[in-house]
Amino acid sequence: MSKNAKHFSIVGVAIAIVTYLVYFILSTFFFELPEAASAEATIIDALFNGHYILIAFLFAIVVVPLVYSIVVFRQQEGDETDAPHIHENTVLEIAWTVLPIFLVIGFGVWGVSSYNQVIASEPDEVTIRVWGFKWDWLFYYPEHDNINDPALVLQEGVPVKLEMQSTDVIHAFWVPKFRVKQDVFPYDVENQDLNFGNADYSPDEVFYEPQVIRFTPVVEGVYRVRCAEICGTNHYAMLANVFVLSPSNYQKWLDGEFLLPPDPNQGNSQIQDGVDTYLLELERFDINTGYTPPPDPFAVPEAEAGEDG
Amino acid sequence: MKYFLTSALTKGLVGQILTFIVSYGLIRNFRKTVSGWEVPAPELSGWQAPYDEPAMVLATIISLFGFLLACGVVSDWLKMMAGQKPHLKHGAQGKPEWTRYINIDVNHKVIGIQYGLNSIFILLVGGLLAILFRLELALPGLQFLQDGSQYNTLFSAHGIIMIAAIFAGVGAMTNYLGPVLIGASDMSFPRLNAFSYWVGVPSAVILLAGIFMGGWDTGWVGYPTHSTTTQMIGVQMFLLGFYLNGFSSIASGLNMVVTAVYMRAKGMSYFRMPIFVWAAVAASILQATTTQTVGVALTMVVAQRTLGMNFFTPVISPELLAAGVPAGDPILFQHIFWFYSHPAVYVWILPGLGIISELLPVFTRKPLFGYKWIALSSIGIALVGMLVWAHHMLTSSMPPAWKIPFMLSTLLVAVPTGVKFFSWLATIWEGKMRFPTPMLFVLGAISVFLLGGLSGPILGTIATDMHLHDTYFVVGHFHATIFGGFVFPFFAAIYYWFPKITGKMYDELLGKIHFWIMVPGFWVMSLLQMRVGVLGMRRRIADYGSDLGIQVEHALITVATLAIGWSILIMLYNLITSARKEELAPENPWESRSPEFLAPSPLPEFNYLAPIEVVGEPYDYGLEGATYAVVPTPAGD
Numbered sequence: 001m002s003k004n005a006k007h008f009s010i011v012g013v014a015i016a017i018v019t020y021l022v023y024f025i026l027s028t029f030f031f032e033l034p035e036a037a038s039a040e041a042t043i044i045d046a047l048f049n050g051h052y053i054l055i056a057f058l059f060a061i062v063v064v065p066l067v068y069s070i071v072v073f074r075q076q077e078g079d080e081t082d083a084p085h086i087h088e089n090t091v092l093e094i095a096w097t098v099l100p101i102f103l104v105i106g107f108g109v110w111g112v113s114s115y116n117q118v119i120a121s122e123p124d125e126v127t128i129r130v131w132g133f134k135w136d137w138l139f140y141y142p143e144h145d146n147i148n149d150p151a152l153v154l155q156e157g158v159p160v161k162l163e164m165q166s167t168d169v170i171h172a173f174w175v176p177k178f179r180v181k182q183d184v185f186p187y188d189v190e191n192q193d194l195n196f197g198n199a200d201y202s203p204d205e206v207f208y209e210p211q212v213i214r215f216t217p218v219v220e221g222v223y224r225v226r227c228a229e230i231c232g233t234n235h236y237a238m239l240a241n242v243f244v245l246s247p248s249n250y251q252k253w254l255d256g257e258f259l260l261p262p263d264p265n266q267g268n269s270q271i272q273d274g275v276d277t278y279l280l281e282l283e284r285f286d287i288n289t290g291y292t293p294p295p296d297p298f299a300v301p302e303a304e305a306g307e308d309g
Numbered sequence: 310m311k312y313f314l315t316s317a318l319t320k321g322l323v324g325q326i327l328t329f330i331v332s333y334g335l336i337r338n339f340r341k342t343v344s345g346w347e348v349p350a351p352e353l354s355g356w357q358a359p360y361d362e363p364a365m366v367l368a369t370i371i372s373l374f375g376f377l378l379a380c381g382v383v384s385d386w387l388k389m390m391a392g393q394k395p396h397l398k399h400g401a402q403g404k405p406e407w408t409r410y411i412n413i414d415v416n417h418k419v420i421g422i423q424y425g426l427n428s429i430f431i432l433l434v435g436g437l438l439a440i441l442f443r444l445e446l447a448l449p450g451l452q453f454l455q456d457g458s459q460y461n462t463l464f465s466a467h468g469i470i471m472i473a474a475i476f477a478g479v480g481a482m483t484n485y486l487g488p489v490l491i492g493a494s495d496m497s498f499p500r501l502n503a504f505s506y507w508v509g510v511p512s513a514v515i516l517l518a519g520i521f522m523g524g525w526d527t528g529w530v531g532y533p534t535h536s537t538t539t540q541m542i543g544v545q546m547f548l549l550g551f552y553l554n555g556f557s558s559i560a561s562g563l564n565m566v567v568t569a570v571y572m573r574a575k576g577m578s579y580f581r582m583p584i585f586v587w588a589a590v591a592a593s594i595l596q597a598t599t600t601q602t603v604g605v606a607l608t609m610v611v612a613q614r615t616l617g618m619n620f621f622t623p624v625i626s627p628e629l630l631a632a633g634v635p636a637g638d639p640i641l642f643q644h645i646f647w648f649y650s651h652p653a654v655y656v657w658i659l660p661g662l663g664i665i666s667e668l669l670p671v672f673t674r675k676p677l678f679g680y681k682w683i684a685l686s687s688i689g690i691a692l693v694g695m696l697v698w699a700h701h702m703l704t705s706s707m708p709p710a711w712k713i714p715f716m717l718s719t720l721l722v723a724v725p726t727g728v729k730f731f732s733w734l735a736t737i738w739e740g741k742m743r744f745p746t747p748m749l750f751v752l753g754a755i756s757v758f759l760l761g762g763l764s765g766p767i768l769g770t771i772a773t774d775m776h777l778h779d780t781y782f783v784v785g786h787f788h789a790t791i792f793g794g795f796v797f798p799f800f801a802a803i804y805y806w807f808p809k810i811t812g813k814m815y816d817e818l819l820g821k822i823h824f825w826i827m828v829p830g831f832w833v834m835s836l837l838q839m840r841v842g843v844l845g846m847r848r849r850i851a852d853y854g855s856d857l858g859i860q861v862e863h864a865l866i867t868v869a870t871l872a873i874g875w876s877i878l879i880m881l882y883n884l885i886t887s888a889r890k891e892e893l894a895p896e897n898p899w900e901s902r903s904p905e906f907l908a909p910s911p912l913p914e915f916n917y918l919a920p921i922e923v924v925g926e927p928y929d930y931g932l933e934g935a936t937y938a939v940v941p942t943p944a945g946d
């Protein structure tokens with residue numbers, strides 16, 4: 001018995017150490033999440049953190065006794081006898097069936113409440129309509145005369161509600177730094193020729209309910225929508241830029257004074273050189289001042305002429 | 310060569326190809342002459358070819374019958390219908406022994422080996438495809454593939470081909486081991502057993518042909534409305550091959566359940582069956598009862614594509630609505646598909662977990678801890694597994710209130726899975742462990758299955774799955790469950806029973822090299838897959854862009870994949886050379902208490918020379934004088 005007590009105390013201490021180490025590795029480096037750029041990301045990341053603790057603990061209580069047995073109890077040189085005949089222990093078995101149920105209930109409750117917070121609507125949210133199609137995105141701003149843009153432009157700190165639909169197959173809206181993802185279901189495959197500029201667009205025409213996703217962007221910057229549901233040839237390149245602007249720049253953008261880079265995927269072109277094409281467009285973009293178009297190649301480049309001389 | 314050309318395999322393949330060509334030609338020309346219809350040239354891309362799609366579908370279905378009739382697996386049944394009483398043929402029919410493996414044979418061990426060879430062959434094909442697209446992904450940008458369609462065909466084919474390989478591997482383990490472990494001479498329905506194997510061959514051919522006949526880009530899930538509208542018409546071959554494989558599953562599942570119920574040796578009560586049999590029965594119940602639903606889902610897609618029946622397209626065109634055409638719903642497919650396909654993942658892992666439980670006592674020299682709990686946890690996993698299907702749809706258009714019950718049932722799977730882990734640990738604790746290759750693979754399997762299990766709950770809570778769904782995190786998760794629950798236990802079983810199957814011993818050093826390359830290689834691969842998924846790498850993409858900062862990880866994943874590929878070649882070399890050597894293996898190399906080691910190796914045609922009798926518990930290692938099974942000496946001896 002005292003021998004067993006020794007084994008158990010070593011294992012117990014090792015479990016505590018390994019739990020901490022694994023948790024440390026997961027949360028600070030290995031499974032470190034991308035920047036949290038939405039209010040929802042904070043809620044979701046807390047749940048992620050809870051899961052990391054759980055993973056670290058469960059990893060330790062399995063791996064430590066396993067490795068300990070391999071090192072300590074393994075067959076010794078020349079010992080051909082069998083091990084002790086221990087084949088059941090009802091108390092233990094009931095314990096490891098019942099105790100995990102409490103963990104399940106705990107994570108179940110946390111899971112429900114975090115989900116409810118993530119999908120909750122805000123009173124002052126702005127609605128934007130989103131069309132996904134092979135293989136690009138288009139965003140409508142009904143509160144601003146239905147202007148539309150191939151990029152998603154948001155105002156820092158203002159909650160948005162996206163009403164999303166697809167014209168062909170299932171796509172999925174995902175911005176990793178906002179964490180949230182929602183599949184975009186098709187509503188009218190017969191009628192591929194949607195008039196995207198149609199200002200009379202009304203939700204009553206829609207037979208299939210739009211898919212809704214809500215979030216509040218909280219950090220100014222450039223992000224990327226990545227289609228997350230396989231949708232055919234150029235699925236990998238079905239991207240769109242997201243610009244989260246400060247309130248003053250957002251107003252300027254509405255007034256046409258804040259320029260955005262051209263969408264590399266516009267007109268459904270094939271992105272033959274891979275998705276890095278998107279990065280090239282951003283080289284001349286600054287989140288504070290907007291996009292500077294490249295100089296007209298036929299104009300006399302004054303600055304350069306000066307440098308030469 | 311002569312035997313090869315006249316084998317059932319060759320006849321079946323020739324029959325399948327000929328019936329396909331002839332019926333495709335006839336149907337196509339019929340359509341052309343009767344309706345003046347011309348094959349419209351689709352937008353060609355990648356490996357697409359302009360086939361007449363409806364003719365291709367019909368010809369493919371007919372080609373299955375071509376295979377079955379030509380190879381002869383149904384001829385006994387045809388004779389029975391004609392009123393004859395054909396006898397079961399045993400043995401090689403005067404040909405060399407090896408020809409049994411390429412001919413119709415009703416012996417469960419031959420069928421088990423056939424499944425095994427088939428599984429390894431398909432694994433190699435699927436693995437080759439994986440290596441191809443891993444090379445493409447090693448660097449950002451498109452390297453050697455021309456466009457996304459080629460990439461999509463590669464990963465889609467990889468997925469479903471690997472799944473076919475897993476089903477064949479499960480068939481190998483249950484068919485070879487099931488009857489032997491319960492002391493039976495064969496399965497309950499030997500002809501049905503042969504049919505289950507042989508129907509899998511033409512379906513694998515159809516899946517492989519799909520790569521070249523148009524390719525497809527739907528993944529193995531084939532969600533409408535993408536699968537109903539894609540121009541890559543190889544999708545039809547995928548749907549049909551997947552569908553036809555289901556016959557194999559249903560028939561072999563039924564067969565195994567009946568065998569376990571009716572064919573057990575004298576004295577073998579249910580709770581004295583070797584633990585693997587429990588796992589095989591749980592998997593078989595799932596196979597026999599849920600495969601039908603995926604059949605329905607796949608048929609509906611074929612019907613929508615070929616016959617224009619609208620199940621999945623939400624039409625709103627007012628004229629059509631007025632004309633009474635109801636709108637379809639794409640989510641319908643996802644429900645029926647996952648109602649089968651979640652239980653299917655348990656069909657893949659339960660037998661492997663059974664192998665782990667079966668081998669641990671032998672190599673720890675201790676009884677299996679909590680036999681009854683492990684046995685019942687297999688049934689528990691199977692039952693809970695039927696209630697969780699919509700956790701694959703946590704970001705779909707399903708209403709939020711429906712997602713929550715599926716989140717809770719998914720978390721509940723952790724309970725019976727936990728029972729298995731803790732019982733294994735209690736078996737290992739104080740065990741006098743020995744580490745030959747099969748035991749190494751058992752331990753490797755436990756460690757890898759742990760990775761898979763631990764990454765499950767985080768996918769089950771909706772808020773975290775909103776980030777992780779359809780990313781490489783999921784790819785890492787399910788590869789870990791499948792390698793830990795199927796691939797590594799399958800390899801452990803191959804090494805462990807190799808002396809029983811061939812009568813020779815494998816090479817221990819090569820076995821250990823295989824292990825020490827493959828298991829660490831797999832850890833690297835799957836952990837890094839999870840990492841890039843957390844960082845934003847989507848599933849099923851041909852190019853990821855350098856802005857995610859995951860190039861180093863991707864390069865390492867590719868290196869690990871190549872290492873895994875090489876280690877498999879080492880295993881094949883080991884098994885082939887060892888089977889050919891002269892020296893015989895010891896009678897009971899593992900000092901196992903299991904009944905199959907009471908019989909000679911390789912096992913005789915009917916397994917045991919006389920019916921065995923069970924007189925004790927299966928895993929009483931360390932109990933003085935305990936016996937599990939005895940072969941009663943025939944009277945008068």
Ligand code: HEM
Pocket residue numbers: 530654655657658700701719720722723726761762764765766768769774777778779783786787790791794
């Ligand atoms: C036990 C053996 C298991 C196997 C063989 C397995 C297999 C798989 C496979 C193949 C997928 C990917 C499906 C696809 O989208 O193509 C998957 C996804 C998933 N698995 Fe498992 N799994 C297992 C255990 C678990 C456990 C224990 C949990 C949770 C407690 C779990 C939760 C999930 C969830 C939630 C998804 C969907 C994730 C997503 O698509 O976002 N799985 N699993």
Ligand SMILES: [Cu+2]
Pocket residue numbers: 132133135170171172227228229230231235238
């Ligand atoms: Cu898409």
Ligand SMILES: [Cu+2]
Pocket residue numbers: 650651654697698700701
């Ligand atoms: Cu599932």
